[in-house]
Amino acid sequence: MGTMNSPADDDRYAAVHGSAQFKTLRRQSHAFILWASVIFFGWWFLGCALATFAPDFFRQGIGGPMNVGLLFVLLSFAFVVTTSAVYLRYARTRLDPLSERIRADLEGDLR
Incomplete structure (x- = not known):
């Protein structure tokens, strides 16, 4: 058995969605995700470009069985x-x- 949402609850959630605090939360979250994605995909495309256009660079040995390409992959995991x-x-x-x-404002004394 589920709970029934009243129209007042829907209005309350819509008000929170339009609030300045919620917009700030979304902006801060999206800003981090955007920059992390740009950096990560830039790194990934750099690796793809180097592997495609400079394969000899990726094949250079560093020591033992390690080469630049394998180091790049390991650094990707670390990243x-x-x-x-x-x-x-x-x-x-x-x-x-x-x-x-935001949750405290929304739930009031329920929590």
């Missing part, structure tokens, strides 16, 4: 882990407090 950690910290320090304020 993903680092980006995830940075986002978690950003969300914890910037996004979560704002979302908690």
Whole structure:
């Protein structure tokens, strides 16, 4: 059995969606995601371009079985882990407090 949403609840959620706090939360979230995506895909396209147009560069040995191409792939994994950690910290320090304020305003004394 589900709960029934009243029109008043719908109006309340619509008001929150249009509020300045919610717009700030979305803007901050989208700004981080945009820059992280630009940097990551730039790195990825750089790797694809180097592998395509400079394959000899990717084949250069660094030491033992390691070459530049393999190092590039390993750095890509490290970059993903680092980006995830940075986002978690950003969300914890910037996004979560704002979302908690929005939730508290929305729920009032229910929480």
